[in-house]
Amino acid sequence: MRPPRTIAVVAHQRKTLDGGLDELRRRITDHKIKKLFWYEIPKSRKAPDRVRKALRKDPDLIVVWGGDGMVQRTLDVVAGSDVPVAIMPAGTGNLFAGNLGIPTDLEQAVEIAFSGRRRRLDLGRLDLGGLGGEHFAVMAGVGFDGAMIKDADGDLKDRLGKLAYVWTGIRHVGAEAPRTRIEVDGTPWFDDAASCVLIGNVGTITGGIRAFDDATPTDGWLDVGVATAQGALQWARALGTMAVGRSDHSPFVRTTRARRVDVRLAGKLPYELDGGARGRTRKFSASVVPGAVRVCVPQSSGDSTDR
Template identity: 25%
Template sequence: MIYLHFIVNPISGKGKHTITKEYLDTYFLEGQYKIRVDYSEYKKHAVLLTQNAIAENPDVIIACGGDGTINEVASCLVNTSIRLGIIPVGSGNGLASNLNIPRNIEQALAIIRKQNEQAIDVGKINDRYFFSNMGLGIDALIIRKYECFEKRTLSAYVKASLRASAEFKPPKMIVKWAGQEKKVVPFLFFVSNSNEMGYNMSLTPKASLSDGWLDLLIVSKLNIAQKMMFGTLVLLNKTDKFKKAERFLVKELEIVLPEATTVDLQADGEYYHLDNSTISVAVLEKALTVLVDSKL
């Protein structure tokens, strides 16, 4: 019997999905599957629910939500034998899109039934994980403002981006990797494990979840006209045309903010404030097993 444990964020996306045990029982026959369902009630609650689920030794833990919920669940499964399933009912759904997991709930459940699995890389920032991307530049401020909107929609994201662009002051950074050292004052400092960041937008279209590398994108301080041009290229998924964008493949990074004592960052679309100014970033190769329709 296959034990499937679902962690559901009931307010993900527009909060209109109805993923209940009764609903799931119509897809997973009794006698072949054991089904448990828990519902998260507040930020980080999915972490506690996942930890409790792990103690029951399920075969798969399925995150039903957006990138934030997926991050909370997946972070508990890194370097374990328990596989991650995803039902993307959030707003951006960047990781699910990269994994070709459809937003249609029935189609996503069909992938859970198939039990096809793939090991993917994981990003690590100090003591926390990311699976899609992280950033220390304007994107951190965008997410901070985005979280203030009652509804997480693409229009809300665009509004947050415009407000952040008007306020953002690039910090000074010293970045070290593979024997190199670079001093930057970046408008955007973006590290990606996946080729999509949500809403079908991408800053790193060539990134791969299973190549053992992280894609680093640095965009230096911009004037108003350059900000408008870059924003347009982001919406068009053509940031590779932007001449001030520098791209690197990295396995480890050390980032120091010499004039700061704290740092704001975003990881998988969630805002964090860290009480230090030195950040270590690394890739953990093939550290998470995910259920997928077919291998990437």
């Protein structure tokens, strides 16, 4: 593998890791690169414009500094290109990085950027009909999950970190469970009341919960989960089962795998992508995009083949 000589960094100014962005710059320039393009932004939603500018510089590597929101918005733009992405996990949850074995240690993360494997990974893509769509790396969720993340997003998450999800989750355990119709690969699969629908590209989601035991972002599949739990007692039983065993062993959870998922809800509910709150919707489709991006991962990560 030829060492990257032209590097583009897209960084969330409010996210921190070890010595911060000054240390990141020093560690990158230690590798005797030829050019360094640097973009700092105050909010992750501004990332796509900077990533597009970075791609026009024809970099050998894009380095993204931030949490799952920054990573999701970066990969959404990079998807389909051949430019590898290195993740500096400076966010709250760092779910995608954690699933890939990228540590929250700046020295090690930079070393993976320069010496790790460039691995082809799947993404999911969520589409809202005529309203367009976005790629996601970790999960898409609607219902309890979407409402929890919507309330935790912003100042509360900045103050409490991961505890923000616990606090808002408690508030939403009694939320409505509308009738939900789901088709997987064109076949009817679920038609009943559901408090939460999750579509995962990896196994571990918000709060460190292992929601999809067999999920991997290299298998060409999305994992689908529906929770029917209502009220504190049923949610406690469902989450307890996930904590000590397989999620699909819970009587309040149903799972399957699909390449395309179509979801129709009786009413509009908030949805989220990779822990980032979006709007409200009553229908959406999600499909897998195999090998959509190249991501720098540890040499020992996953199987021995890249796509």
